[in-house]
Amino acid sequence: MPISGRRHRALVEDNGRLLAENAELLKQLTAVTAERDARDDIILELSFRPKATQVEPLGSGWVPASYARASESARALLADRVELLQQANMSLPGVAA
Template identity: 45%
Template sequence: MPVSGRRHQALKADYTQLLKDNAQLLVELREVTSERDAAREVVAGLAQRNRELIGRPLTGGEQVLAKQLRASEEARAHLVEQIDTLQTANEAMTRDAYDAAKAARQVSA
């Protein structure tokens, strides 16, 4: 399909701009990829450090802290159970109060 001279020049300019944009995107991709790789290295280093800390024997002070942490977690779990029980009881009492109020309205009507 024949293209006029002006249209050809416009297409050529668009193509040149696309090439520039593509080159810029490739540069940005390299930068983002290197940042991602650096972040992965940091995460891997932290994971390795955690494995080393977990794998070694605890000192006396750390053992006390670990026991306190376990006790704290057990207490937190117990509190969660109590809150769930109280929430269930609260919902039941609310339903009972609503039903009683509804019955009272029906009787007085």
């Protein structure tokens, strides 16, 4: 099916625009994937931390402040991640608010 020069030019321009948009979307996908992988690594690292709380001998119940701070930091980090996941799930098409 023959096409006019004007139509051909319009198709070439559309193709160029779509290729540029595709390249931009691939850049965004790469950035988002890297961010997701970094978050997954953090969560994986947190999941491998020892579960038992170290205490002083004779069961005095003393917990070093650094362990308490690390635990609070981990909880805050996980809470942020849960909030991000909830926001992402709610933004999916077909999910009722």
